[in-house]
Structures are given as structure tokens and as C-alpha cells.
Amino acid sequence: MSTHSFSKDDPRPGSVLLVAAPSGAGKSSLVRGLLARDPHLRLSVSCTTREPRPGEVDGRDYHFVRQAEFEHLRDAGELLEWARVHGNYYGTLRQPIVEATREGHDVLLEIDWQGARQIRARYPSAIGVFILPPSIEELEKRLHLRGTDDPAVIAQRLLAAGGEMAHANEFEYVIINQDFTTALAELCEIVRVGRLRFGAQSARHSQLFQQLGISV
Ligand code: 5GP
Numbered sequence: 001m002s003t004h005s006f007s008k009d010d011p012r013p014g015s016v017l018l019v020a021a022p023s024g025a026g027k028s029s030l031v032r033g034l035l036a037r038d039p040h041l042r043l044s045v046s047c048t049t050r051e052p053r054p055g056e057v058d059g060r061d062y063h064f065v066r067q068a069e070f071e072h073l074r075d076a077g078e079l080l081e082w083a084r085v086h087g088n089y090y091g092t093l094r095q096p097i098v099e100a101t102r103e104g105h106d107v108l109l110e111i112d113w114q115g116a117r118q119i120r121a122r123y124p125s126a127i128g129v130f131i132l133p134p135s136i137e138e139l140e141k142r143l144h145l146r147g148t149d150d151p152a153v154i155a156q157r158l159l160a161a162g163g164e165m166a167h168a169n170e171f172e173y174v175i176i177n178q179d180f181t182t183a184l185a186e187l188c189e190i191v192r193v194g195r196l197r198f199g200a201q202s203a204r205h206s207q208l209f210q211q212l213g214i215s216v
Contacts, residue, residue: 012099015194015202016123017041017108018116019187021131022161024142026177030131033184034102036193042100047073050088063093079126081111081118086160090115104204106191113167127194128171129187134178166206 021027024204049061049070058064066075070089074082082091092109092116101123127129133139139178143157168174173190177183194200202209202216209216 008148010053013104014201015106015200016097016101016119016126017106017191017194018119018126019108019110019126019127019131020113020116020164020167020171021134022139023157024135024139024146024161025131026142026180026183027110027131029180030175030177030184030187031108032193035108036186037184037188040106042107044092044097044107044170046090046092046110047079048088048090050086052089054199060204080122081115083112083114084120085112085114092119096142106195113170116167116170125197125199127173127190129173129175129190130168130171131177131183132165132168132176134176138178 006158013018019027020030033041035041045059045063047065047070047082048078050062052058052062052064056062056064067089070082071089073079073093074091075206076133078092078094079091080097082089084090088111089141093110098133109115116126118189120128133142139161140154140158141209143154143161146157173188175183175190198216202214
């Protein structure tokens with residue numbers, strides 16, 4: 001079987017990049033850095049039922065929705081995937097992803113392992129990147145810096161982080177975020193190399209491939 005086959009929802013040159021991490025690994029900063037450096041990459045804005053954090057903007061960071069609205073979107077088939085994470089619902093809207101990839105844009109999804117599995121079922125060529133902290137001590141330290149020192153809360157976050165990291169082996173690439181600049185360069189490199197994959201290149205340059213007699 002061809003390794004670059006596209007599914008029904010995946011007919012186009014734009015790639016899907018899945019980025020997952022336990023909280024405290026520095027995923028959001030790395031994703032922001034990547035988006036600032038790569039004008040061809042679009043960030044998927046997820047829906048969530050969790051409350052906005054200070055500074056978060058509706059429509060930019062998330063679409064903040066009530067549970068009833070989330071369930072409506074899910075039941076109407078408008079979500080490409082959804083999952084319950086830390087007691088809240090999160091989901092990816094189907095339409096923007098289908099449209100962006102159809103137009104040839106690469107799309108980045110910040111997503112948990114459950115969502116990543118569902119996306120892979122529809123987009124077999126999706127590239128998965130898992131971001132790890134450099135050590136358990138460092139992860140603990142970063143979780144402490146997140147506002148509370150309540151040992152019970154920290155313990156709960158560490159447990160959740162362990163649960164997420166148990167699925168790191170479902171991702172093609174792993175970045176260890178010890179040094180931010182190095183980790184960001186590695187993430188940029190993964191995106192760059194992803195664009196050179198046979199499936200991406202043959203879709204992007206279909207006329208050339210046809211002219212050269214290369215079967216896709
Ligand atoms: P946070 O609430 O801290 O922004 O995100 C919590 C977790 O939910 C993170 O692991 C994040 O990757 C995940 N997440 C964010 N958006 C989505 C989504 O659309 N689908 C899924 N499955 N997980 C998501």
C-alpha cells in the first residue's frame with residue numbers, strides 16, 4: 001500500500017501537523033515561535049468548554065463555547081475530532097481544516113493524544129510531533145511556576161502529564177525542550193522536511209510529476 005495515500009478528507013497538498021505535549025513542556029511557546037517564522041502554516045483554533053484564562057481571546061486562542069453548543073457541533077458532525085481533557089471538552093472544527101488543506105495550506109493542530117488518534121484516522125499523512133520536558137524535575141518546576149504551589153494540584157498535574165506522555169510513542173517525532181532556541185529550530189526543521197515528503201511534493205507539483213511520468 002502506498003504510504004502517501006490520502007483519505008476522502010485528505011485529498012490535497014496541505015499537510016496536517018499534530019503537536020502534543022504534557023502541560024509544562026513549553027508547547028504553546030514553541031508553536032507561537034513556529035507560526036511567527038512560517039507564514040505558510042495556519043493554526044487551527046479549537047473549540048473548548050473551559051473558561052478563558054486571563055489574556056486569552058475568543059476566536060484567537062479558542063472558540064469558547066458552552067457545553068450545549070459543543071454537543072450540538074459534535075452531534076452535527078462539525079468536529080473532526082473531540083476529547084475530554086482535564087474535565088473539559090475540546091474539539092477541532094472540520095470546515096476550516098478541510099478548506100485550508102484543500103487550498104494547499106499546512107495546518108497545525110495543538111491537540112491531545114486522543115484527538116491525534118482521531119485525526120490520523122482521517123488524515124493518515126498527518127505528521128505527529130510530541131514535545132517532552134528535559135527531566136521530570138524540570139517539568140515539576142515548570143508546573144510549580146504555573147501559579148499555584150498547592151502540592152495536591154501539582155501532583156494532579158504531574159499525573160495528567162504522565163498520562164499524556166505515555167502516548168508519546170504514537171508520534172513520529174519527539175522534541176526535548178531543554179533549550180528553547182534549539183527546540184524551535186527542530187520544530188521548524190520537521191515542518192520543512194515534511195513538505196519534502198513524496199505525498200506532499202507529488203500533490204503540490206502534480207503537473208511536473210505527470211510530465212516526468214512518475215506515478216503517484
Ligand atoms: P489548555 O486548556 O491548557 O489550553 O489545553 C489542555 C489540553 O487540551 C492540551 O493537551 C491541548 O493540547 C488539548 N487540546 C487543545 N485543543 C484541543 C482540541 O481541539 N482537541 C483535543 N483533542 N485536544 C485539544
